[in-house]
Every structure is written in C-alpha cells, then in structure tokens.
Amino acid sequence: MTGIRLTAPAPGWAIDADVVVVGSGVAGLTAALRCAAAGLDTVVVTKARLDDGSTRWAQGGIAAALGEGDTPEQHLDDTLVAGAGLCDEEAVRTLVTEGPDAVRRLINTGAHFDTTDSGDIALTREGGHHRRRIAHAGGDATGAEISRALVGAVREAALHTIENALVLDLLTDAEGRTAGVSLHVMGEGQHDGVGAVRAPSVVLATGGMGQVFSATTNPPVSTGDGVALALRAGAEVSDLEFVQFHPTVLFLGADSEGQQPLVSEAVRGEGAHLVDGDGVRFMLGQHELAELAPRDIVAKAITRRMLDHSAEHMYLDARHFGARMWEQRFPTILAACRSHGIDPVTEPIPVAPAAHYASGGVRTDLRGRTTVPGLYACGEVACTGVHGANRLASNSLLEGLVFAERIAADIAEARPPRTEPAGDPDADDPAPLLAPEARTAIQRTMTRGAGVLRSADSLAAAAEELEALHRDAAADAEGPSGAKAVVPGVDAWEVTNLLLVSRVLVAAAREREETRGCHWREDRPDRDDAHSRRHLVVRIAPDRTPVVHRTETAAFPPVRPSD
Numbered sequence: 001m002t003g004i005r006l007t008a009p010a011p012g013w014a015i016d017a018d019v020v021v022v023g024s025g026v027a028g029l030t031a032a033l034r035c036a037a038a039g040l041d042t043v044v045v046t047k048a049r050l051d052d053g054s055t056r057w058a059q060g061g062i063a064a065a066l067g068e069g070d071t072p073e074q075h076l077d078d079t080l081v082a083g084a085g086l087c088d089e090e091a092v093r094t095l096v097t098e099g100p101d102a103v104r105r106l107i108n109t110g111a112h113f114d115t116t117d118s119g120d121i122a123l124t125r126e127g128g129h130h131r132r133r134i135a136h137a138g139g140d141a142t143g144a145e146i147s148r149a150l151v152g153a154v155r156e157a158a159l160h161t162i163e164n165a166l167v168l169d170l171l172t173d174a175e176g177r178t179a180g181v182s183l184h185v186m187g188e189g190q191h192d193g194v195g196a197v198r199a200p201s202v203v204l205a206t207g208g209m210g211q212v213f214s215a216t217t218n219p220p221v222s223t224g225d226g227v228a229l230a231l232r233a234g235a236e237v238s239d240l241e242f243v244q245f246h247p248t249v250l251f252l253g254a255d256s257e258g259q260q261p262l263v264s265e266a267v268r269g270e271g272a273h274l275v276d277g278d279g280v281r282f283m284l285g286q287h288e289l290a291e292l293a294p295r296d297i298v299a300k301a302i303t304r305r306m307l308d309h310s311a312e313h314m315y316l317d318a319r320h321f322g323a324r325m326w327e328q329r330f331p332t333i334l335a336a337c338r339s340h341g342i343d344p345v346t347e348p349i350p351v352a353p354a355a356h357y358a359s360g361g362v363r364t365d366l367r368g369r370t371t372v373p374g375l376y377a378c379g380e381v382a383c384t385g386v387h388g389a390n391r392l393a394s395n396s397l398l399e400g401l402v403f404a405e406r407i408a409a410d411i412a413e414a415r416p417p418r419t420e421p422a423g424d425p426d427a428d429d430p431a432p433l434l435a436p437e438a439r440t441a442i443q444r445t446m447t448r449g450a451g452v453l454r455s456a457d458s459l460a461a462a463a464e465e466l467e468a469l470h471r472d473a474a475a476d477a478e479g480p481s482g483a484k485a486v487v488p489g490v491d492a493w494e495v496t497n498l499l500l501v502s503r504v505l506v507a508a509a510r511e512r513e514e515t516r517g518c519h520w521r522e523d524r525p526d527r528d529d530a531h532s533r534r535h536l537v538v539r540i541a542p543d544r545t546p547v548v549h550r551t552e553t554a555a556f557p558p559v560r561p562s563d
Helices: 026-037 072-082 089-109 142-156 225-232 265-269 295-308 319-329 331-339 395-414 438-450 456-478 490-511
Strands: 004-006 014-016 019-022 042-045 160-162 165-172 178-185 193-198 201-204 243-250 273-275 314-317 349-358 361-363 375-377 429-431 536-540 546-550
Touching (some): 004 165, 019 026, 019 178, 026 042, 026 142, 026 395, 089 142, 089 395, 142 395, 165 490, 201 225, 225 375, 225 490, 243 295, 273 295, 295 314, 375 395, 490 546
Parallel strands (some): 004 429, 019 042, 019 201, 042 160
16 A cells, blocks of 8 residues: 545445445446345445446447357457557457347346347457457447447446546555545535545446546547556556557547547548548558558548658548438437538548547456455456457457456455444645646647657657656645645646646656557657567555566466465
8 A cells, every 4th residue: 555545524424335336337237237236235336417428439349259150269360450459359259258248138137239120139340350240230320229238228227326526546444445535526425525435345447547648539538537546555567568450540630639520430440531731542462451450540541641741630431321221320420420511421531530549547456356355347447358459440349248257256255244444644745736737738748748649759858848747736735835735626626636647657658768559659660579578567665656566477367365
C-alpha cells in the first residue's frame, strides 16, 4: 500500500456487500450478474447511468470464432500478429477458446445479434482479421444492444445499483487486503455525498482513460479513475504506453476537443477505401490486408500521409455502398455524419486518428486478480496480456465478457470473509488536488507530446509539463501560495486522476525506446525484439514517483508471489 488517497471528506454512510463492481459496461455487468447468480450479495457502482459507459458506443461488434470454417486457433493467430510480440499467448488462448460460448451466453441473456436470411449470426470482417468473425447488432449499434440486454438483466435481477457515483479509493483491512471502496454520489438519491461500500472483493470495470487526450472516441466518463485508484492502492499497471488511436474518426476540425464520432472499422470491412485528397488509395502496398491492416498500421499510414501532404485529414470513401446499404448496415454512422453536414452516400468522409483504447491497464492474471489481494480488474481498465502492443479489432467486448465470467467464478469459489476497513487517518497521505481548469492543459500536453507520434524530445517535454502541474498542486496543498484552495469535488478528483495516469503513461513511453504496435517513436522507428520484447510494469512509490520495471522476458510475472 502506498498510503496515498484522494483528498475527500470522510464517508458519511456505508453499506455492506460480498462484492462491489465498479463500472457498468459489458465487463462490469457480466461480472455482477454472474456473482449475483452465485448467491453473492453484489453492489454495482457506476459513474453515470447504468448504460452510460463505453460499451454502448461500440459500433463494430464482438469477435469470436462462430462462423463455418473459422477456429479459435485462427482467431489466436490474428490476435498474436496484431499484438506485435507482446501478447500473453495463454491469455489469448483463453479468450478465443472460451469466447464463442461466452457470446452464446450473452445471447441467452437477451442480446439480439443481426442474422442472415437462414437465421445464422451475420458476421463481418475488421482490421487484422483474416476471416469474417465479427458479430454485430443493429447494423452498427452492437454496444448499445449489449448494454440494453445486460442492463435489462441487472434490473430484472434487482441488483443493488448506485448510479452517478465516482469511486474514490480502495479501502483495506489491517492486513492490507481489500475491504471495499469509498465513493461520492452526485445528486440526491438513496445515498448522497461521500460514502463507502464495504466488501472483501472489489471488481474494477471502469473502462478507459481516453479523456487524457484532447480528442478521443471515449465518453466523458473515461477519465482513468480505475487505473488511478489501483495505483494509489499499490497495484501494478502494465503496457500503459500502448494507447490505440482509432484510424477513422470523423474529422470535425483541428481544434475539436472531447468525444469525437467514430467511423467503425466495419465500414472498411465491408469494402470502403481510404484515399487522400487526390483520391489515391494509399493503403495499397502498405500491408497485405490494405485498409484492413491492424489499427496501428492504418493509423500510422494515415498520419504519415497527412504529414507528407500537409493535410489535416484523409478520406474514407464508401459512396459505392449506395443509400440502401448505408441505411441498413450503418444507420448510426450515417446519422452522425449527416448531423455534421457530411453525406457518405454522395461524398467521402473526412477522417483522422483519435485516442480510442488503452491496451494496457491494471495488471491481472487469468482470473482477473491484481497484485492487491481482493482487488480484481476486467475490461479496458485491465491488462490481461490479451492485447499486447495493439488490440485486435472487436476483441475488447469479448475480453470483457470472458474475463468477467472468470472473475465471478474465482470470487464465488474463494468467498472471502468480510473484514473491517482499517481506519488510520494519520497513515494516509492525501493526494493534492488539481484545479478543474488543469484538465485542458493535461489533454493538450498529452496530445502534443504522447499522441500518435512520439519522440524522446516530445515525451521529455510532456513529462516536464506534467511534473510542473504535480509540483504546483503539491505546493498549493502544503501552505499559503496565493492560490485559491481547490475544493474537493468530482471535477477536481477527475483531473487529479487524469494527471496521475498521464504521468505513468509518459514514464512508460519514455522507457520504451522503440516503435512497437501502437507506440510509435519517430526517433526510434524500428522494433527491437532483442532488448524490448518485454513488458513495462509501473507502480507508484509512496513519494508519488512512477517506478518503471522491465520484465525479464515477454511473459508477465505472477501477480501473487506464491503462484
């Protein structure tokens, strides 16, 4: 334990449970439903409404070997290639072998996927896949359908849910084992203000951290809260430098910030072409799969072409689809484009890369256990080893599904007893809060220094700017400085979390002096398997300094010394 916590009022209320699940996407709700089915008293805590996380924004679909002639082994091969030498093969094998049945159980829960005329699940292709294995719903509204089904199941099961609640810190007992979480409930309800859910098992399913960048496909709730909580609790994170930038995000202008509309990879899977301003298909000859190359390759090719042509964006041309296909297969994307004055039926779509997915996160084993006893993680907040240096398209929903089920099984088998949280305020070290206005500075620093293109100089500048924000916040917290004291609250807690995960991400990116997967170093353009086919594991020291450790091999060490 680091002893570090967010500056916040003491909990004014508390409830007890066997399990608290933080997050309400596919990973969180699947874990909660399975835990409840095992007879465990389960509480779901979510930052906004139950259906407000990243899952509902997923367009393309969920990948699994469901089609005729496809096999888990082929899915494994495609995943390993996309991961650029850093996937944990055992984790990937677990994903692809357990994935098909996990999808079928999701269907039994109530999710409706698109079907062919014969009644089979309709499958499409996306980048990096050599077969059609992406199941989709509502054409391009897969995440929304999965969220609908799981939220409906949670409500039908009458699970205890706490909405509009920002999780703050992990509670631990006298032995350093998980004893619950503190949280702040926004607005009026059954619970209000800072409180606690006391439980011996905590499942982090808080999603990503895309809001550390100026432009992202992530919703506003994706501020890295789970990773920040885990770091303060003493957990290890890994592979945080591998941030996937989705190649085709609707370009709304160079100054656009916040959540940007995604143009699913499935559009390219159905035959759309990437072209430059002159109409040239520049992915031909870049990769055997052309527009369907893995995302890191496509994002780099788009960025390189933009630089070569001094252009702010490229184009995705799918005019040959015709109106009928656009309306039936991609109604969500069609509506989003038209709402911004672009009609894909008659004109190419302007696109550019934007921050999309964190391939790294809180380090876990194959049962979702972290390095802190009783703390689990699944979904985008976790690093299971499945994604390596670059996530294969549509593996994210599947990972959340498969590993959430494994976590529930582990908790149901262990059934740890409830213990009292240790109360020693003198041992705590409150993290200095940043003023909410610092959010924009963090995002612009990260976009400029740790975006698609990185270098030693850009990362060093980013590190210094972030450390300056950290030092200023610490100085303001220690005594009078003329600055107005930052009042604890949601905006201050979020931006403090953003700063912490940004500092750790940049520390890892500086350490990885090579180009691999979605980590692109301009000054180190080659992949260095001899020295760098390793994972970078990071923890926060009690003095709040990121400590980066390089593994001895491409394999992860156990999360428990006895394993």
